[in-house]
Amino acid sequence: MNKARRRQLSIFLGLAPALSVLTVLFVGPLALALIQSLGYAPIFGVREFPTLRFYTAVLGSTRFRLAFWYTMLYALVPTVLSTIFGTWLAVAARARMRGVRFLSFFVRLPLVVPYLVGAALVVALFANGGLVARVLFAVGIIQNTGDFPRILFSAGGWGIMLVYLFKQVPFTFVVVSSVLAGIGPELQEAARTLGASPWRAFRHVVLPRIFPGIVTSSLLVFAFNFQSYEIPLLLGPGFPGTLPVEALRRFQLPTIARRPEAMAYVMIITTLSGGILFLYLRAYRRWERSRGGV
Amino acid sequence: MSSISIRSLSKRYDSTPVLQDLDLDVESGCFFGLLGPSGCGKTTLLRLIAGLIEPDAGDILFDGQSVVDVPPERRRIGMVFQQHVLFPHMTVEENIAFGLRMRGTGLKAALPAVNDVLELVQLSGYNKRFPRQLSGGQQQRVALARAVVIDPVLLLLDEPLSNLDAKLRDDMRELLRSVQQRLGVTTICVTHDQTEAIELSDRMAVLFSDGIAQTGAPAELYERPANVQVAEFLGSTNLIPGTLVGTDHAESPIGRLRIREMAAAQCADGDAVQLNIRCEHIGMHPAGDEHQSQAWVRLPENHAFAEVVSSVYRGGFILYLVRSGSQTLRVIERSDRQFVPGARVVLRIPAEHVGVLPGPNGA
Numbered sequence: 167m168n169k170a171r172r173r174q175l176s177i178f179l180g181l182a183p184a185l186s187v188l189t190v191l192f193v194g195p196l197a198l199a200l201i202q203s204l205g206y207a208p209i210f211g212v213r214e215f216p217t218l219r220f221y222t223a224v225l226g227s228t229r230f231r232l233a234f235w236y237t238m239l240y241a242l243v244p245t246v247l248s249t250i251f252g253t254w255l256a257v258a259a260r261a262r263m264r265g266v267r268f269l270s271f272f273v274r275l276p277l278v279v280p281y282l283v284g285a286a287l288v289v290a291l292f293a294n295g296g297l298v299a300r301v302l303f304a305v306g307i308i309q310n311t312g313d314f315p316r317i318l319f320s321a322g323g324w325g326i327m328l329v330y331l332f333k334q335v336p337f338t339f340v341v342v343s344s345v346l347a348g349i350g351p352e353l354q355e356a357a358r359t360l361g362a363s364p365w366r367a368f369r370h371v372v373l374p375r376i377f378p379g380i381v382t383s384s385l386l387v388f389a390f391n392f393q394s395y396e397i398p399l400l401l402g403p404g405f406p407g408t409l410p411v412e413a414l415r416r417f418q419l420p421t422i423a424r425r426p427e428a429m430a431y432v433m434i435i436t437t438l439s440g441g442i443l444f445l446y447l448r449a450y451r452r453w454e455r456s457r458g459g460v
Numbered sequence: 461m462s463s464i465s466i467r468s469l470s471k472r473y474d475s476t477p478v479l480q481d482l483d484l485d486v487e488s489g490c491f492f493g494l495l496g497p498s499g500c501g502k503t504t505l506l507r508l509i510a511g512l513i514e515p516d517a518g519d520i521l522f523d524g525q526s527v528v529d530v531p532p533e534r535r536r537i538g539m540v541f542q543q544h545v546l547f548p549h550m551t552v553e554e555n556i557a558f559g560l561r562m563r564g565t566g567l568k569a570a571l572p573a574v575n576d577v578l579e580l581v582q583l584s585g586y587n588k589r590f591p592r593q594l595s596g597g598q599q600q601r602v603a604l605a606r607a608v609v610i611d612p613v614l615l616l617l618d619e620p621l622s623n624l625d626a627k628l629r630d631d632m633r634e635l636l637r638s639v640q641q642r643l644g645v646t647t648i649c650v651t652h653d654q655t656e657a658i659e660l661s662d663r664m665a666v667l668f669s670d671g672i673a674q675t676g677a678p679a680e681l682y683e684r685p686a687n688v689q690v691a692e693f694l695g696s697t698n699l700i701p702g703t704l705v706g707t708d709h710a711e712s713p714i715g716r717l718r719i720r721e722m723a724a725a726q727c728a729d730g731d732a733v734q735l736n737i738r739c740e741h742i743g744m745h746p747a748g749d750e751h752q753s754q755a756w757v758r759l760p761e762n763h764a765f766a767e768v769v770s771s772v773y774r775g776g777f778i779l780y781l782v783r784s785g786s787q788t789l790r791v792i793e794r795s796d797r798q799f800v801p802g803a804r805v806v807l808r809i810p811a812e813h814v815g816v817l818p819g820p821n822g823a
């Protein structure tokens with residue numbers, strides 16, 4: 167064996183534990199889901215492999231199309247908003263001002279709170295009998311707590327998006343803060359002496375430097391929002407659910423023979439979110455290369 | 461370009477005062493060197509002048525106009541920072557054009573000016589490089605170009621040579637000087653390196669943590685330091701305790717020395733003082749045979765016997781440590797004549813180079 171081969175092998179062996187975990191946890195289940203969605207699911211009494219029946223059933227339904235657009239909405243809006251607010255707070259927290267340390271502690275706080283607790287909080291605050299409704303009632307803005315606009319359990323998805331924001335603004339804040347810490351205030355100051363207002367110094371000098379961090383965090387946030395089911399299940403409307411919620415519901419179908427549709431959903435969700443992330447990253451890389459590839 | 465006046469400027473970080481009641485005047489078109497040890501507040505002062513931080517008290521005036529309420533982007537200052545802070549995601553051209561673009565010029569329209577300053581800093585043709593593709597010295601020159609292209613009223617340089625190696629440092633020093641003279645821009649250059657300050661400046665000041673110790677032309681500060689601190693900071697020197705005798709002599713461990721004429725009423729007869737004698741101003745000659753055998757031979761005024769203790773070769777020069785009576789002195793001599801340790805020598809100390817500084821300990 168020559169030297170290069172031996173090095174390759176040792177790198178491979180070094181990665182083996184991680185790779186095997188990845189295989190067991192990721193590739194294995196995905197392969198299983200693929201096979202079942204294509205019609206090999208003896209536990210459901212389905213032995214039609216290979217068939218696209220389950221895919222056509224899913225893709226042809228209005229339910230799916232609605233679920234897709236709502237999933238995009240609930241994923242995208244919190245991603246955009248938390249990226250903007252998280253970045254904004256991270257930049258603000260760099261100012262040498264009193265209260266900044268408290269601010270950055272306070273902003274991080276939701277990170278240690280589980281999503282489910284976030285959901286409970288939103289319910290306690292914004293449900294029709296919730297705190298906000300009661301306060302509005304007490305000060306006389308609404309005549310009846312029942313008049314409070316229906317924020318939760320509606321197709322608008324306000325509740326879902328609020329919980330996501332509650333968790334994801336802090337997440338973006340932490341990621342962008344750590345990137346900012348690496349670049350120091352000097353570049354901004356150089357830009358200021360060269361005639362840039364604070365906003366333009368940020369826009370032209372700081373933003374391009376922290377952009378990779380922003381892309382990464384927004385990617386993670388979007389992927390999570392697109393795929394997670396518990397918050398939409400808890401706070402979303404009965405119909406339509408998001409894609410993951412619909413997938414879950416297919417698992418619970420009384421007609422057992424239709425359950426491979428759930429696996430078709432799983433495969434479609436994986437492909438869609440993978441595809442969206444890929445397109446997003448490719449667009450970013452193109453932009454980056456056009457900027458000289460820093 | 462502008463004249464700069466700083467009036468009773470004070471700045472503290474948290475509770476530590478950095479600058480207290482600082483006054484400074486820089487004439488229009490002057491290359492002003494501000495020399496001080498690390499941590500004395502040089503960078504802080506530049507940042508105050510640039511408007512990047514706000515003073516706690518005092519005023520900063522450009523041509524008699526207070527600028528403390530003017531934000532940095534409207535002070536029209538060119539600043540070269542201590543660490544290279546070129547924008548890493550921009551080409552050389554974009555870096556230099558930045559200041560012009562912030563003033564409303566498009567990149568295309570800015571190009572002629574960009575090319576002019578690139579030529580000025582001898583980097584013509586480097587337009588499309590990114591900072592990471594440049595050496596430290598080249599980055600420094602781009603930073604200089606970026607600072608001067610906006611035609612600043614004031615150029616601030618924060619230790620512009622400290623990150624460069626010896627050869628580059630010499631080149632950059634010449635470049636800085638020639639650029640400044642070509643543009644005639646008022647310049648404040650801070651450094652902890654006395655050679656740098658002395659060689660670059662028209663006028664300079666020495667800043668310690670308790671404030672500005674002395675202001676003047678470099679030669680003035682070097683030859684006639686105001687106190688012991690300044691004397692020691694501006695190159696190696698000998699400080700010898702002495703007592704004034706009349707107004708033109710002092711008694712010292714190496715005998716009675718005639719001293720340089722003092723500024724009026726600086727010290728009086730009988731005062732304890734420090735005599736300041738620069739190492740290179742002491743002449744050293746071999747003690748002749750007559751001195752070896754006839755110890756009673758009288759030496760002329762401002763001459764003293766000494767014995768060489770050690771020597772350090774310094775490329776063209778030798779630094780000797782010699783002992784005369786109870787006093788150890790440092791002497792710098794050309795290396796074409798060498799003395800071995802133990803050699804007996806005669807020191808000649810010209811009266812015009814014996815400075816008098818107040819205080820027994822220079823306090």
Ligand SMILES: Nc1ncnc2c1ncn2[C@@H]1O[C@H](COP(=O)(O)OP(=O)(O)O)[C@@H](O)[C@H]1O
Pocket residue numbers: 473474478496497498499500501502503504505
């Ligand atoms: N942002 C800051 N916060 C607190 N202390 C600072 C800050 N910047 C500088 N200092 C302190 O102020 C003093 C002067 O710093 P500086 O102006 O950078 O000195 P110099 O440039 O002469 O080396 C130092 O003791 C330094 O530790």
Ligand SMILES: [Mg+2]
Pocket residue numbers: 499502503504542618
């Ligand atoms: Mg400094």
